[in-house]
Amino acid sequence: MTIKKRRYIKLWLVPFVAVIFWAFEAGFNHDLSAGNEETYKGLKLFSDVIELIEKNYVDPVDTKELIEKAINGMVFGLDPHSSLLPPEAFEELRIDTHGEFGGIGIVISMEKKVLTVISPIEGTPAYKAGIEAGDIIIKIDGKSTKDMMLWEAVKIMRGPKGSEVVITIVRKGLSEPVDFKLIRDIIPIESVRSMVLKSGYGYIRITNFQDNTTSDLELALKELESGDVPLKGLVIDLRNNPGGLLNQAIDVSDLFIEKGEIVSIKGRLKTHTKIFNAHKNKIKHNYPIVILINGGSASASEIVAGALQDHKKALILGTTSFGKGSVQTVETLRDGYGLKYTIARYYTPNGRSIQAQGIVPDIEVKYKIINNEDADEGMMKEKDLKNHLEAEPELIDIMETESEEQKDEKKEPIMHLLETRHMPIKIKELQSDNQVMRALEILTSYEIFKSM
Incomplete structure (x- = not known):
């Protein structure tokens, strides 16, 4: 029997963020080959097991539920991204494609059969409550997430704006699970933000790849390039970007690549194989670029x-990035x-498969927070010398007051990378980010060497 249906091809990280890539109509024959004796025997065995359980199991069973679980076990056993969708x-998946929804605002994934937070979304209830990447969700409204499918967790956490949901998380460094009582809200997704890091040097943060990411990026580039000082270098921040639309990842890449391959998708079948190439750009972006990535950079951002x-x-x-290359x-x-099942792997222009390997950075720099003490580089100052002179007496009180203010500033928690990643950009926070500052140093050094 031939069933006409719609097929959605995706680079899939989590169904909590819309990630449809392309759709096309196709016919598919679901009939089993009559000559496939092994398949027939397997199905007969399956039928025998179902019949025995229905008749003899100690408690009444729901046959439909049994079959769903059996299919899920079969498909999920292939890889963590494949599953039956009731x-x-x-x-829920179709709702994801609309770009906004009622929920708490977290990107999640099933890691080693554990419901794990990839990252919170800026401005959402989860973000404001302090949910962090790496948090393991063990309960939702008191219900254990053990053996819960990803879509089930998404469905429970979604709901009307103003309604309440309680999630219980386990976090590294905390001795006990913690409950977060969250009020659902409409979750908007703004994917591109930008600012000037330093005269002539721009910074663009892409949080995910949505329908309007490329057009928003073009606007951000136009604004940065039209400043009083010509743009000499650009930092593109893809850290903790979980991915998104394939066409947007291709179009974003195409803005900076004049010709050649951008990405290829290769499957077992010819119909699952495709090469995406760059096109000549009307607007040239002829300045050095540094891209920032980390373990939260996945899928489309890796492309x-x-x-x-x-x-x-x-x-x-x-x-090194996440390594989601299927x-x-x-x-x-x-x-x-x-x-939902895996049909192909994608490859970089040089033929690299990043599946379970990730993009390895040209320069490895682990994230850390830069504070005032780091800026001093441990060098000895006048105040460190034995018997050093104090300031003029009348200025001591003023200096002590200033010192207390500085101490108060130090007491303020410096935003963790994930928090700064998902909030409006502030120059002070970027200046405390060692990876951003290292990127800026590379760009400014390049400009200096170029003029020598």
């Missing part, structure tokens, strides 16, 4: 980093069900 999950790295259009700085398709089944 009608409710399929509907951009890998493409610009292979084409020598950008220097990659930071730590492509999933979502096929519509009967009765509202969907099947």
Whole structure:
């Protein structure tokens, strides 16, 4: 029997962020080959097991639920990104494609069968409450997440604006689980932010790849390039970017690459193989670029980093990326069900598969916070000398007051990388970010050497 249905090809990290890549109509024959004796025997064995459990199990069983779990076990056993989508999950996926939804605002993934926070989204209830990347969600509204499917967790955490949900997390460094009571809100997603780091040097943060990411990036570039001082260098921050739309990752890469391959997708079938190439740009961006990545940079963001790295259009700085290099398709089944499964891997222009390996930076720089003491570099100052002279007596009180203010500033918690990643950009926070400052140093050094 041939069923006509819609197929969605995706680079899939988490269904909590919309990540549809392209759709096309196709026919597919779901009939089993009559000559496939092994398949027939397997299905007969499966049927025998179901019948025995229905008749003899100690408690009554729901046959539909048993079959769903059996299929999920089969598909999920292939890889962590494949699963059966019951009608409710399929509907949740469609909601994801709209760009906003009622929820708490976290990007999640199933890591080693554990529900894990990839990152909170700026300005959302989860972000404001202090949810962090790496947090493990063990309960939602008191219900254990053990053996819970990803879509189930998403469905429970979603809900109308103003409604309440309680999530319980385990966090490294905390001795006990912590409950977070969150009030759901409409979750908007703003993917591009920018500012001037220093005269002639720009900074652009891309938090994910949505429908308007490329157009928003073009506007940000236009604003930076139209300043009083010509743009001499650019920092593109892809840290903790979980991915998104394939076409947007390609279009963003295409802004900086004039010709050649951007990314290729290769599957077992010819129909699952495709090469995406760059096009000549009307506007040239002829200045050095440093791209920042880390372990939270995944999927579409790895495509951009890998493409610009292979084409020598950008220097990659930071730590190795997530390593999500597979492509999933979502096929519509009967009765509202969907099947999400992996059909291909994607490769950088030089033919690298980053699956489970990630993009390795050209310069490895681990994140740390720069404070005033770091700026001093441990050098001895006058005040460190034995028997040093004090300031003029009448100025001592003023200096002591200033010192107390400085101490208060130091007491203020300096934003963790993930928090600064998901909030409006502030120059002070960027200046305390060693990876951003290292990128700026490289760009300014390049300009100096170029003029020598």
